[in-house]
Amino acid sequence: MPASRLPTPEEFADALFARVPVIWATVGLVAANGLIFAALAWSAGELWHVPGAVLADWGGNYAVQTHGGQPWRLVSSLFLHGGLLHVSLNMLALYQGGQLAERVFTSRRFVGLYLACGVVASVASVWWRPSGLSIGASGAVFGVFGALLGYVLVCHDAIPRETARRLRRGLLIFIGYSLAAGWLIPGIDNAAHVGGLLTGIVLGAALAPGRRRGGLWRRVLGGALVVVLAGGLWLDVTPAPRPVASLGGLPEALQRQLTDTEYRLVTRQHWVVDALRGGQLSPRDGVRVIETELMPGWATLAEAFDAAPAGVWQAALFARYARQRREALQALTMGMETGDPRWLALSNALQASAEAMIREALRVDVAPQ
Template identity: 55%
Template structure:
């Protein structure tokens, strides 16, 4: 590059902060991610593990739905995280790398890199796991780190030698360690990481100019953008998945069988509770205690078991959606008993109906492969709970047990 070299690290930092005094895009991205996580955590009533079914409902990159035309999931999945540790580590990396990248590239070019790398990462995830659920900002963050590495290499003659060596070493170590961790640790979407990284490297090389120089070489940038778009289009339209369309595991078969048996027991337990309420054998406080201490935690435990035992198995996602809806319906029923408000009864009814739809979808997904018979013991059928009128105990005598024929 023809730009003069900054003589000292201090001079380089002065030029960096003069170029972009405040990294407001990075701050906004971190804030949005934390706000979205807080909302999902409140709905899930959990901090460390957000169920996959809820994340799919919120716009997670569930490959099956994305392939069916819900392309917006490629973007919305970038703002969803599976737990407090997940979002905290991602946002720490984004804040540290984003502060530097936004000042090197400028707010608009930084935003372009982040969004484009994130979208390519989502496409790579769908290609690699055609029946998986991908969430998290890490693909976009890898793009930021890749862009930083390209910027350091392309503009090295304008950097103080010590600054160039330290930045290059730190970036290579972080990228290498993160990729190795993705290969060793379970549950990490390395396809998204690699897709985001490569996109960031290419876009960073196309957009890199010395600090303070606003002239981006158009030909170089157009070439980088074209390569990124071609790669993403190839993954989406041309290249077949590298894994079988339906990845199934024997471990999940055992988990699903156990869940089906316990689901039937929970449905029967609910029958007893509903009968006892209708006949006045227990009061509201006892019913709430059973829901709060026994039934709701039991359904949540089923979700956790499926999420743990079904990693990598395409059937886990649809089953989790059903279990979560059933649990949320009981939570709404608990609120109805506590408050005697019609809106909670209506919400419980709606969630029960949604659970029935999810269970039907699950069975239909299994039917072509012949697995529908294996899970036919899932009971799941429900009838609506109706309010006979206002006032205390208005729901009594009108509780219709889940799973009984009308």
């Protein structure tokens, strides 16, 4: 084919199908998301609205945990969805965009592009909402459409003009409509959408095949820009404060157990309260999390201090603190189940008393003997 002549639409389509005859990566990603959702829905007993607590337990991008030492959630959250409609819409969009993107970029590069866009989208979500929970493949899907847009913009000398015009117009309409819907409909994570979209545009332009020179430099520059974007957002996240205690009178193992357990339980409780307020968690599911995770956690911590050596004078105080946190949660569940505001007032009073108790304990500076 002469270098100066653009291919016809038929030649362009034939070349893409010859390049990747079977779109195994797109079909595989759609199947993986569908199977994981089926298992998730069966585990939760919910098809249309999977509780937020279950999504967090299965690896959702709960920002506090993700940034606090569990970065694998940046990937696992891409394969979790909150309901049948959610997963269906995302997989329909993935299949529509993926079958073209996979043929343009080849299967292996498409998988890498998809995951890279999804990870940066998850990082953007953590940066935007440092205490939020996000799930779903939409950030990665936006990246797929962004990559196609980047490809069309840089490969105009290798695509039939009419094909390029139709692609560009369709991509811009889809992206614009989806972003507008994200801003107008509450609960949609537009930070992830924008992060995935920008990453896709950069990588799509960098990986675009065709007759343009400087392909290696485009790939290096594109990869560097994505790393800088993701790293900058990650470093700019405001982390949740961890309790810092001066507990010279406690053995090191008990100090570590207190700070780690308290951080985990308090973080989980804050998430439950936020999810209840935001409608991500039903009162029934909230009570279940409190009764099966938080209350047993405080009870276990109290028992650990009960078993401390007799000479550790602070142990009894911290045991009382842990039990009072448990009693505050018990009163909270009674208030949630009965609707009686007196239980909620008691819960607040017990929690305030426990926090005052721990503050007083941490003011004491014990000099070593």
